[in-house]
Amino acid sequence: MMHWLLMGGYWPYLWPSYVLTLLVVVLNVIFARRSLRAARAEVRRRLQMQRSHS
């Protein structure tokens, strides 16, 4: 396991590359979902305001 983690001495270059990629992949999912939720919430707010005015 340790041998695999060391990646022939290339671990300082290899693992940060994988961590950064994973971070960007996860952040893109979070931001996309958050953006859709925010848009839905905005529409619901508008609808509630319209109902309260009418």
Added chain:
Amino acid sequence: MTWIWFHKLGSPPHFYRLAGRMTPWFAWPALLLCLGGLYGGLVTAPADYQQGEGFRIIYVHAPAAWLSVMVYSAMAVYAAVGLIWRINVAHALAASCAGIGASFTVVALVTGSLWGKPMWGTYWEWDPRLTSELVLLFLYLGYMGLRGAIDDTARADRASAVLAIVGAVNVPIIHYSVTWWNSLHQAPSVMKFGKPTMPASMLVPLLMMLLGFTLYFVAIMLVRARGEVLRRERGAHWVAEATVES
């Protein structure tokens, strides 16, 4: 040939519902392909005879670099469709691409830099491939900056679409930079005509990662585009029904 499907896709309520149904069909295969590709790339693929274990950075660098260019191409096509046929959904799709493409361009640049240090002895070199990829990042940032600077959505759509289309000239420059000029960067080994120069044990996990990242991008783009369409159509009747349904 009938163009009904094309016009139907341009209808915001149809697109919103279809995108919602399609997203899991891209997301789950993307996850499975990436997990398989990671296992193949990090565990089963043999070490490279020249680069040793360091070559395994390719399994994140190449998919990120592929996405950076492919997402820009998609963004330029959506922008052109939006501009020519005045399809709002196409502009929403183009706007959804920018953030994703920019983030993966950063990943491609940073992972390339981390790969370059042990192989070339430097983190950065003003090499044609690296420089044109950096120009791509500036194009993405310019596109997002331009959209953010204009309050009127229709004007922002038109201005940013022109920038996206003009910037597409950089896409072939990135691809052919390693053959047109002397470059430290290796020549294409997968995306070239004829036989790839990699053995199957290395190539299959890479192809899985490339396909997985592509499907992942489509899934993320659809989620973002749904939010963008809702924002643009917030006054429409169908939006009320759609948000009550979800």
